[in-house]
Amino acid sequence: MSYYEKIIATFENTLAILNYNNTISPLLRVGESSKHPPPPGRKTLARWTKQIRVSPGMGVEAPLDDGFSWRKYGQKDILGAKFPRGYYRCSHRNVQGCLATKQVQRSDEDPSIFEITYRGNHTCTLASNLPSPLHPRESREQLVNLREGLKLLTHNLDASDQTSFASFLTSTSTSTIKAEEKQDFLSPALQTFGSPATSGTTHFSVSPTSVNDFGFGDHQYLATSGSHAVSASPVNSPTVGSDFPFDNFQFDAHNLTFDDSKFF
DNA sequence: TTTATTTGACCCTC
DNA sequence: GAGGGTCAAATAAA
Numbered sequence: 001m002s003y004y005e006k007i008i009a010t011f012e013n014t015l016a017i018l019n020y021n022n023t024i025s026p027l028l029r030v031g032e033s034s035k036h037p038p039p040p041g042r043k044t045l046a047r048w049t050k051q052i053r054v055s056p057g058m059g060v061e062a063p064l065d066d067g068f069s070w071r072k073y074g075q076k077d078i079l080g081a082k083f084p085r086g087y088y089r090c091s092h093r094n095v096q097g098c099l100a101t102k103q104v105q106r107s108d109e110d111p112s113i114f115e116i117t118y119r120g121n122h123t124c125t126l127a128s129n130l131p132s133p134l135h136p137r138e139s140r141e142q143l144v145n146l147r148e149g150l151k152l153l154t155h156n157l158d159a160s161d162q163t164s165f166a167s168f169l170t171s172t173s174t175s176t177i178k179a180e181e182k183q184d185f186l187s188p189a190l191q192t193f194g195s196p197a198t199s200g201t202t203h204f205s206v207s208p209t210s211v212n213d214f215g216f217g218d219h220q221y222l223a224t225s226g227s228h229a230v231s232a233s234p235v236n237s238p239t240v241g242s243d244f245p246f247d248n249f250q251f252d253a254h255n256l257t258f259d260d261s262k263f264f
Numbered sequence: 265t266t267t268a269t270t271t272g273a274c275c276c277t278c
Numbered sequence: 279g280a281g282g283g284t285c286a287a288a289t290a291a292a
Contacts, residue, residue, distance in 0.1 A: 072269060074284060087283070091268095103283090
C-alpha cells in the first residue's frame, strides 16, 4: 500500500468513526477489507466491504446511515446464513442515474455486526445527500486537493473543528512520512483547516507528481455530524485491492487522537 | 396521493 | 439445477 493509499484509508475510517460517534453513538467500526479488483477487461462495478458493529439498543434493521440516501429493493434468504440479506440502491438512481448499490448482511456469529458490501460509485451529487440544517447562505465548505489525487471537502466546520482537523492531519503525518512529502501534504491542509472558516470554496492543487502511484477504488467518503460534514474522494479512480487494519485510532470533531504508528 | 418497503417470481451466472 | 441478484406488484406508511 502506497503512502497515499494509507492516507485515504486512514481518512476514510476516521470519517466513519466521526460519523457514527457523533450521530448514532455508540457504534464501533470493527474492520474493513477491499475486494481485489476484477481481472482486466472484465467490466464489473467497484466493490468493497465494510463491517459495522452496532450497539444493542440501536435500531438494528437500519443502522447504516452512511450519508447517502438508499432505497431498499430486495431481500433474500442466503444459504447458510441465519439472517436475510438486504439489497439497497441509491435513491437517486432514476433521477441522476446513480448506479451505486449496497448489500447489508447481518453476521451469523455476532448479530451486532453488519457486513455491508458496496458496489459501484455514487455519481449523484454529494450535496444532495448532505444534511443541511443551516440555511444555504450560512453553509460553509472548503475543498482541498492534495497532490491532485485526494480531495477533502468540509461543510460547516467552525474554526475549532478546522483547527482540530488540522491537528489530525498533522498527527497523521508525523511519524515516517518523508520531509518533502510531509511538506507537500501538510501545507495546503494547514492553510485551509487551520484558519477560520470563510464563505466560498478554497481549492488547492499541489505537487502533481505522484498521481500514478496513487490508486483507490471508486470511493467517495463522507462523514456527518449535525450540520458538520467532511468528505473525501479520489480525483483519479484506478481500482486497487488492499487489506488494511483499522483499529488504532479514535477521532471526533473536537478531540482528535490518532495513532498511525502501525500504518507508516 | 405519493413514496418506501415487502415479497414472490423471474433472470443470470456458475 | 442451485443460489444470488433484481424486478415489479402488492402493501404499508407518511
